[in-house]
Amino acid sequence: MKICLISPVNPRNTPYTRDTKAGPALGLLRLKYWIESRTEHEVDVIHSDVENPYINYSKYDYVGIGSYYPTMKYDLKLGAWIKKTFDVTLIYGGINPTFLPSEYLTTGDIVVRYEGEKALERILEERITEGVVDGPYLSESEWREATFNLPYESAPWKKIWEFNRRRYGVGxxxxxxxxxxxxxxxxxxxxxxxxxxxxxxxxxxxxxxxxxxxxxxxxxxxxxxxxxxxxxxxxxxxxxxxxxxxxxxxxxxxxxxxxxxxxxxxxxxxxxxxxxxxxxxxxxxxxxxxxxxxxxxxxxxxxxxxxxxxxxxxxxxxxxxxxxxxxxxxxxxxxxxxxxxxxxxxxxxxxxxxxxxxxxxxxxxxxxxxxxxxxxxxxxx
The missing domain is CATH 3.20.20.70 (Aldolase class I)
Structure with a gap:
C-alpha cells in the first residue's frame, strides 16, 4: 500500500497564521519512520508550507491530511478536491480532527484521533476504509525510538530556509x-x-x-x-x-x-x-x-x-x-x-x-x- 501524508495548508492570511514561519512536517515524518520500519507500506510526505499539495495522487491508496483549527477550511478544501479527483481513501488527523471528527468526515473517509502511529499502522494493515480510529499512545520507549529516528535529513530544509528568509528575514x-x-x-x-x-x-x-x-x-x-x-x-x-x-x-x-x-x-x-x-x-x-x-x-x-x-x-x-x-x-x-x-x-x-x-x-x-x-x-x- 502507498500513502501520502500532507501537512496543514497554511495560506498565512489571518492574524493567527500570517506570522507562522515555515517548517517541516515533523509529526508526519515520524509517522513515515514508524510505518516503514514496521511494515512493507510506503509513505511519502508533502511539507505544504513549501511544497504544492495539489498534485496527482492517483498512485496512492490512501492520502492523509494533518489539520489544526486555523487551517481547517483550507485542509477541508484540499480534501474535497482530492476525493473528487482521485479514487483514494482520505484520512484526516491531528488535534483539530480529534475534537471535531464529524466536521472532517463530511469530506474524509477516516478520522484518526490522538496519536497516529499505531492507528495508521492498523488502518494500512487491516485496509480500513471508513470511520473514526482512535490511536493508542506510544509507550515512552516507542516514542523515544520514533522521535530519535525521525528522518530530519529528508525534510526540504533549503526551501524552508529560503521561504523564511524572504518572508520574515530570518536565518x-x-x-x-x-x-x-x-x-x-x-x-x-x-x-x-x-x-x-x-x-x-x-x-x-x-x-x-x-x-x-x-x-x-x-x-x-x-x-x-x-x-x-x-x-x-x-x-x-x-x-x-x-x-x-x-x-x-x-x-x-x-x-x-x-x-x-x-x-x-x-x-x-x-x-x-x-x-x-x-x-x-x-x-x-x-x-x-x-x-x-x-x-x-x-x-x-x-x-x-x-x-x-x-x-x-x-x-x-x-x-x-x-x-x-x-x-x-x-x-x-x-x-x-x-x-x-x-x-x-x-x-x-x-x-x-x-x-x-x-x-x-x-x-x-x-x-x-x-x-x-x-x-x-x-x-x-
Whole structure:
C-alpha cells in the first residue's frame, strides 16, 4: 500500500497564521519512520508550507491530511478536491480532527484521533476504509525510538530556509522534537487533552540529535527545541546532566518553557550550554487576566523570570494575550499590561520581543472552547 501524508495548508492570511514561519512536517515524518520500519507500506510526505499539495495522487491508496483549527477550511478544501479527483481513501488527523471528527468526515473517509502511529499502522494493515480510529499512545520507549529516528535529513530544509528568509528575514533554523505533552492546562489550549503523557528524549539522545542536525545546518543556523515546556519535571535534568558532563550545543539553541522554571541556577546552566533565547508564555501583567486564563504563574513570577533572563544575557520572546475574558478583568488591566510591556522593552534594550495577541482564540478540545460552546458563543468555522 502507498500513502501520502500532507501537512496543514497554511495560506498565512489571518492574524493567527500570517506570522507562522515555515517548517517541516515533523509529526508526519515520524509517522513515515514508524510505518516503514514496521511494515512493507510506503509513505511519502508533502511539507505544504513549501511544497504544492495539489498534485496527482492517483498512485496512492490512501492520502492523509494533518489539520489544526486555523487551517481547517483550507485542509477541508484540499480534501474535497482530492476525493473528487482521485479514487483514494482520505484520512484526516491531528488535534483539530480529534475534537471535531464529524466536521472532517463530511469530506474524509477516516478520522484518526490522538496519536497516529499505531492507528495508521492498523488502518494500512487491516485496509480500513471508513470511520473514526482512535490511536493508542506510544509507550515512552516507542516514542523515544520514533522521535530519535525521525528522518530530519529528508525534510526540504533549503526551501524552508529560503521561504523564511524572504518572508520574515530570518536565518536558517532546525526545529527538534525532544519532548511531547504539556501539563500547563491553559484554558484556551487543547494540547493537554490531546497528548496526555509526558515523554522526552534522554540526555544522550538530546545531545546526539543536536549533533546530528548540526551536520547539515549552516554555520549561521540555530537549533529550536520546540516542545511546549522543555524544562518540565524530570526533563529539566537533561540540561543539567549535559552541563555537568561538559557538553555544549553545537549551534545556538532556542527553547520554550514556563516562567516558573526559571531560576538563577537554571539560567546559568542554559547559558553555559549555548542557549541564546528563551520563549515564555507570560500572557499578561495583570493578575485578573492570568486568573481568568487559569495560569499557574503570577505577575511576580513573570517579572522575576524576565529579570533573571535579562541579567544572564538571553534574548527573550514573551507571548502576551492582551485582553482578558471580562470575568474579573477590566480595561485598566489591559492598560496596566501595556505599561509593563513598555517598561520591559526599555529595560531589555532590544533583548525582549513581545508577541502580542489582542485576544485568545479558543481551540477545539480546550476548556475555553467547551465553555463558549455551552453558551452557544462559538461556531465551527
Amino acid at each position: 536558517p533554523a532546525v526545529r527538534l522534537v525532544t519532548i511531547s505533552g504539556c501539563r500547563r492546562g491553559c484554558v484556551f489550549c487543547s494540547s493537554t487533552n490531546f497528548i496526555k503523557k509526558i515523554r522526552f528524549l534522554s540526555s544522550d539522545e538530546l545531545a546526539a540529535l543536536c549533533d546530528r542536525v548540526a551536520r547539515f545546518l549552516p554555520p549561521n543556523g540555530i537549533i529550536i527545541l520546540q516542545g511546549d515546556d522543555e524544562l518540565y519535571g524530570r526533563a529539566r535534568r537533561r540540561f543539567f546532566d549535559l552541563y555537568e558532563r561538559g557538553y555544549r550545543f553545537p549551534r545556538p539553541v532556542s527553547i520554550q518553557t514556563e516562567v516558573k522554571r526559571i531560576d538563577e541556577e537554571t539560567a546559568h546552566v542554559l547559558k553555559e550550554l549555548g542557549v541564546f533565547e528563551v520563549c515564555l508564555g507570560v500572557e499578561s501583567f495583570s493578575e485578573n487576566i492570568l486568573r481568568e486564563y487559569e495560569k499557574k504563574a503570577t505577575v511576580e513570577d513573570n517579572e522575576r523570570a524576565l529579570d533573571i533572563l535579562l541579567r544572564y544575557g538571553f534574548r527573550i520572546y514573551a507571548n502576551i494575550i492582551l485582553n482578558g475574558l471580562g470575568i474579573y478583568s477590566t480595561k485598566e488591566d489591559v492598560e496596566y499590561t501595556l505599561k509593563r510591556i513598555e517598561y520591559w522593552k526599555r529595560k531589555g534594550k532590544g533583548k525582549i520581543v513581545f508577541g502580542i495577541n489582542k485576544e485568545v482564540i479558543p481551540l477545539p478540545g480546550s476548556k475555553y472552547w467547551s465553555i463558549l460552546q455551552s453558551k452557544d458563543e462559538v461556531k465551527v468555522k
